[in-house]
Amino acid sequence: MAKILFLNPVVREEDDPRHVPYGLALMAAIADREGHDVQVFDANAWRPSDEDLREAIEADRWDIVATGGITTTYGYVKKTVRFARRYSPGALIFVGGGLITSMPHDVMGFLPEIDLGVIGEGFVTWLEILRCVERGERDWSQVNGIIYRDASRRGRLTPPRPLISMEELDRLPYPAWEFFPLDIYFRNSCVLLSEEAMQAKRRLDVNASYGCSLICRFCFHLGLTGDLQYVEGSDGLDVTFTHHRNIRWHNPRYIVSLVKYAKERFGIDFIAFLDENLMTMNVSTGGKWIPEICDLWIKEGLQPRCVREGISHNPETCDGVHWGGTSHATLVRQEVLTRMKEAGCSYLDYGLESFSDRILKTIGKGATARTNEAGVRMTMEARIRPIPNQIIGFPDEFFDSIRDCVEAWERTGIVAKPFFATPYPGSEWYYAYKDRILEQYDGDLEAFLLDLGDATKITAVISANFNAVELLGLRELMIQRDLKRINEYEKEWRRIHGEPRFPEAERLSKLRDQRGRDATVALLRSSKTGDAE
């Protein structure tokens, strides 16, 4: 039996803690089911002082200190592993998640305190590591799906770990939410995504599927969707991320049973589905998956009273569980939205990104300005709130694409302050524009990692035509819908720079010639025929 300390790093420091870390809660549940001693120190929930962190690490003699998360947790993970090495020198220090999956050799180089990293999906790998620790074994070269240090302390990747099957996904334990300070999270249940989500008192998040079929150039899928591939280099194995896809989803019965369990045990009134894209899963099941979830939701008594009785939502008296998730403007259908509304869906997050067809052609999402607008209207008609996410600063962004967005916002009533286009590690943009990223950080990749946030602030600019100052100013004019000043600035821009450049369209054109058909086209075709990809 091993003693394990899970450390959840601080993420989005500027905001309140709102999301129990789903992956970490699953890993804790797996360790618990295997009979290990588990403690969780949730730094994101507690926002502790350094002294608190030290005390937690010194509270026992841990066999394993496990941490990790998405790339933007890098700064806190750096601190955590330093503290862990100093105050728990005998522990195996272990990092997982997108942070190390996206750039294993770089992270092992930046953080010499790390002993082991789990690359991609950790469900089976984590179990094998636990069993090795129990047996006192330290020959990590025999465990697939990890990066470990060889005798010279260099990072070595072992062969990849295959993703588990959908049947195995349904045999996973429920997340160990009870190990986390739920009072803190419940105090911050409110999310400003719909009226019901704003009034939520006890919200938890659920991941009902893994991955996404689409190939958005800015997206990183954490190695969970078939995207992660290994390549043999001159210095051993390395990772690369591709358009290969192996999307998986839980059985509707697993999902609804999990929500029922969360309601009965924790009294939840809202579920936020964290899935990358619920609609691609629905398309891949011939349109059956979401309706089955909705039917079961209602059958199992989770339908909110206000929906059942057709009355206004009152958080004091409403029973059942409202929910929200992610959608796709081209893949959504009115009849699916109607079913979702009946089951209590109150918002759907749309990565619309832009209303410029010229830009949308370079994204890989398979959407157009027309489908984006239709998706918004269809969702409003179903009385579900669409969350219209927008981005500014695409590689080929120019004044025409900015105008297209502002005009569409005017037509549809969208109120948005766009994200900045950000080349996160693991995304196609990261590899395509790595030289440009490094130029902006004087060649210091770690400085870029430390700078990364949730893309609401500007970091590395990949726009060919605009610099950071211009993007900040143009975003402000977009929010004000000030087309007059945008047009005036275009004249000034052209006087200085002449004609715009569109390097992303050129890059993708070359890639298409090399690779043949775009995977997105296949998915969209299957959505029309109902065939799985």
Add this chain to the structure above:
Amino acid sequence: MSKYLKGNYQLMKEKPEPAAKPEETVTEEFERRALERLGGSIAFVMKRNTFVWRGDKAGEQENRESG
């Protein structure tokens, strides 16, 4: 009398006290709070028209639609 007017004579016409401001609906509260925190994933579609004048043509259009 309007509390916003100051001058060198007394206005004659008394204006009735304005009715109490109606309570904010949940939708209004949601849109107000989302607007205050606008950015990134906090974005929304406005359900009601704004009060900003958008030119006579736009106003006529809105009147025709609402009428």
